[in-house]
Amino acid sequence: MPDLTPGFRDATADAPPRIHFPEVVEGFEALGFRRIGRLERVYPGGVEAAAGVFAEEHRETFHEQKSVPMVVLASENGDAFVLVDWWWGMPDVRIRTPMLDGSVVETRRAWDRPPLVAKAAQRGASRLDLSREQVISSAPTGGRTIALATGSPADLWARHADRVTTWARDRNTQPAPCLDLEQAIELSRRLSVHDVRVVQRICRIQRSALWLLFAPPLLVLLWTWFGDPLPWTGVAVILLGLVLWVMVAAIGCRHLLRVRYITQLRPRFVT
Numbered sequence: 001m002p003d004l005t006p007g008f009r010d011a012t013a014d015a016p017p018r019i020h021f022p023e024v025v026e027g028f029e030a031l032g033f034r035r036i037g038r039l040e041r042v043y044p045g046g047v048e049a050a051a052g053v054f055a056e057e058h059r060e061t062f063h064e065q066k067s068v069p070m071v072v073l074a075s076e077n078g079d080a081f082v083l084v085d086w087w088w089g090m091p092d093v094r095i096r097t098p099m100l101d102g103s104v105v106e107t108r109r110a111w112d113r114p115p116l117v118a119k120a121a122q123r124g125a126s127r128l129d130l131s132r133e134q135v136i137s138s139a140p141t142g143g144r145t146i147a148l149a150t151g152s153p154a155d156l157w158a159r160h161a162d163r164v165t166t167w168a169r170d171r172n173t174q175p176a177p178c179l180d181l182e183q184a185i186e187l188s189r190r191l192s193v194h195d196v197r198v199v200q201r202i203c204r205i206q207r208s209a210l211w212l213l214f215a216p217p218l219l220v221l222l223w224t225w226f227g228d229p230l231p232w233t234g235v236a237v238i239l240l241g242l243v244l245w246v247m248v249a250a251i252g253c254r255h256l257l258r259v260r261y262i263t264q265l266r267p268r269f270v271t
Helices: 021-027 047-052 056-066 132-136 152-173 181-226 231-260
Strands: 007-010 034-042 069-072 082-088 090-098 104-109 145-149
Touching: 007 181, 021 034, 021 069, 021 082, 021 152, 034 181, 047 056, 047 090, 069 181, 082 181, 090 181, 104 152, 104 181, 132 145, 132 231, 145 152, 181 231
Parallel strands: 104 145
Antiparallel strands: 007 034, 034 069, 069 082, 082 090, 090 104
């Protein structure tokens, strides 16, 4: 299976002057944050391949916006990183605090509206819970907690600071130093690896659930087809049972999406 984990590169030296949502960056600077560099997300296959998962009319916009490296800031006390990026016209703001025990507290700016989704996901997009989708990698019992917040940079920072205080008390730990871009890159890499593991785990569980739903009627059909001939009454009973099973399976498929949001099934971040 190809490695789908994005990489990250220090793009400070060659980044264009343009940044995403300068008013958001300035809002954090007013709180004492300082810019420590620009971070480029390196997609497997390049940004063109990443844009290719969206409808053709949106690919140019994705390519143009994602070619602008995000801004990375560090808090005045050196206990958090802030990444400011773009996601379909909305600020993608992520405040991250790594802890001394290896865990991570992350607070994200909630989406203002549903973003565009990949072509392959459009059919089921209406059934997705957008607030849960934004925190799909949160695994609190596994050492990674993600929550959403709204409002100004000051509101986001206040929410994050409260969460860090609570997390540190509950786990008897403290924030690790957040000083330079190299640390931010390594943290981003670790989180991206976990993101991919979460998606892979969800896909495996959903495939297994589908197999459990459809394997019994399939085995019955094979036995009926290749086994000893049955009387008409036996065939009728089997067909009736298959109809009932299909109805149950249809209900099960509708609820299968909920597997995505069971945090206990997600892989741990801290082993």
